[in-house]
Amino acid sequence: MSGDLAYLGLAEAAELIRAKKLSPVEYVTALLARIERDDAKYNTFIALTPERAMTAARAAEAEIAAGRWRGPFHGVPYALKDIIDVEGVATTAHSKILMGNTARRNAVVTERLEAAGGVLLGKLSTHEFAIGGPSFDLPWPPARNPWSRDHFCGGSSSGSGAGLAAGFFPAALGTDTGGSIRNPASMCGITGMKATYGRVSRRGVAPLAFSLDHIGPMTRTVRDNALMLQVIAAHDPGDPGSADEPVPDYRALLGRDVGGLRIGVIRHFYTRDVAGDPEQVEALDAAVKLLAEAGAEVSEIMLPALQDFSACGQIILAAEAYAVHEQWLKERPEDYGARARERLLAGATLRAVDYLQAVRWRLQLRDRVAAAFADIDLGITASSMDPACRIDDDQALAANYWRQARMPFNVTGQPGLVIPAGFSKSGLPLSMQLVGHPFGEAMLYRVAQFYEDATGWTKRHPPELSD
């Protein structure tokens, strides 16, 4: 198959499909063939839905031929993390606990992607219940990093990140409770958006921790990410956390420069609170320099210590997740993988007062961050402190949970966008995180698009997969 189709972006595909220069049927056929050929190396899919995909692709092609183009997602293939419901398809959460759990209706996000004319290719690997992984003791193997099969591809939206890097699809959904969109984005060199809490409905998605859960788009490029968020962002009265805020045009600021923008660099997260890997720190410093030279007004800002956000977030996460899993942990503890079981058991002994104190603390942390953001347009910091570690390095995998600066923005609910920021000497992706004001996703896309155009990092693909 031509590498041109494997790494075709959503926006480019949409234009070609609209102009009838690319057939959705041929596009989907080509991607399915690539997945069939290569996925055994990367384990990105839990289940493919080829018949459903071909039916949807043929329907899209017929509609477009008849002059009924629905928009940029029409006829475009995508895949879903396997905690997101698709009517008639199993949602396993990559766990023995939910094997054979066929969804009775679509999640709201699935519904919106279908209505936009998207073509579902299948359900993707995840860390078990979006919390514990990578795991070798589950019914399905863990996803592998296309930049190096021996390395961790991040998680929990592991199949989403790995499949994008492998050129299996141009768009996927992930979920993010403590960084699970942004971690695989960092490890796999792709673009992942955790939008503002409440921006995207979570109805029909297996919960991990209600007050921290987010759904978000994962793509290879910034423009593609904005297009996908446009499709899924909406108020949903059926999701108690959903925000009744207007949805802007996320493409509106793309193509604009960064002159005069006020950028706050949260450097202490990756230099003082945790010492980032030198190559990662160097990449962040270079990115900040590039933006400053392009006219942005850059200054350092101080937030509470990274460890405070981590503690607050982990206490809330553990308590809320235990509420979801308590019964299964009592009745079927052996049906969990070791990593998920251990992380979930962390909530067993928490007292109600500890949870409530953490929720009260959360408001203080949110207010302190809001004060620090009052005079800036956006923040920049690390996502991961290190490039991907080996997938068999237990110590480094454990450190992955605290050597990161993602949890602060699950705690505050602000949007966090992770984009590629270079490569290590060993050829593994490096990354940076842009952080916005609540519902300020369009500003993040503006700056990320500028940086992407200036650096071209997203044009690189894993060498072993290049045709």
Place this chain on the structure above:
Amino acid sequence: MNEELRDKARALGLDRLTEEHLRQFERATTGMERHLRRLPRGMPVAQEPAHVYRAKGEAP
């Protein structure tokens, strides 16, 4: 495995945990204790936590 840990698990209704599970339980609770030590106490009396409760309930 020490009996104190097993008793603690039993008291929580976790009586199906194996020896391996109990070791995971111990590591998990030790890790959580580190987070709990950072939890501030003595917050202002009137500071309420974030609510999602609404008296009229959610729309369907």
